[in-house]
Amino acid sequence: MKFTGKNVLVTGASRGIGAEIARTLAAEGLKVWINYRSSAAQAEALREEIAAAGGEARTIGFDVADEEAFVAAVKEIVAEDGGLSYLVNNAGITNDKLAMRMKSEEFMAVIEANLKSAFVGCREALKAMGKQRFGAVVNVASIVGETGNAGQANYAASKGGMIAMTKSFALEAAPRGIRYNVVTPGFIATDMTDVLKEEVKEGFISRIPLGRFGEPREVAEAVAFLLSDHASYITGETLRVNGGMLM
Numbered sequence: 606m607k608f609t610g611k612n613v614l615v616t617g618a619s620r621g622i623g624a625e626i627a628r629t630l631a632a633e634g635l636k637v638w639i640n641y642r643s644s645a646a647q648a649e650a651l652r653e654e655i656a657a658a659g660g661e662a663r664t665i666g667f668d669v670a671d672e673e674a675f676v677a678a679v680k681e682i683v684a685e686d687g688g689l690s691y692l693v694n695n696a697g698i699t700n701d702k703l704a705m706r707m708k709s710e711e712f713m714a715v716i717e718a719n720l721k722s723a724f725v726g727c728r729e730a731l732k733a734m735g736k737q738r739f740g741a742v743v744n745v746a747s748i749v750g751e752t753g754n755a756g757q758a759n760y761a762a763s764k765g766g767m768i769a770m771t772k773s774f775a776l777e778a779a780p781r782g783i784r785y786n787v788v789t790p791g792f793i794a795t796d797m798t799d800v801l802k803e804e805v806k807e808g809f810i811s812r813i814p815l816g817r818f819g820e821p822r823e824v825a826e827a828v829a830f831l832l833s834d835h836a837s838y839i840t841g842e843t844l845r846v847n848g849g850m851l852m
Contacts, residue, residue: 616693629829639662675725679726701760738781739782741831745790749761793824
């Protein structure tokens, strides 16, 4: 793929889909800033892996739910690299519970960690990228943000809000040449799905027309495409990576 920019910040990149996004973008020649909250050892191992493969990466630890820390991190990247070309808002949490039993603070904790953090990242990226009149942001939402899911009112709200918010940023940023898009993964094979019982996995797979879970690589490549120059006329869009679960 072709990239005009030079660097990218990937939040929640120490493991799972985020780590695969970091690997993919580093392989494309971008300097990757690997964000982590508590998994410093995993982030460093990923940095070493990328370096061994000939790529360039740095680790940067902060909690995306901490607005001051997020703002400071973007400033640190801009100070060191002279700018920020791309951002992938991937970090997020779940706290599943039936809505009738969910406390408002449990609802808001997920909104803060997922939606508010993505807002802060999008806002700070717009400030940094606006000066160079170039850049692209991809927000990693979820199929749940489009369909809803029992026991995930908080998570669905955060991801559905992310989809709508991305469109607003796309409209505001377009005159500056900056693009905002969303990827909505379906069921992806990660360490979280590995622990599921086989009958549970089979139940999920029966709902997927392609008949399997997706691979983190398939999400990462979708993210890379939306950031790349190949998607230079795409903004405000939602790219579904879900094996046909939602058409």
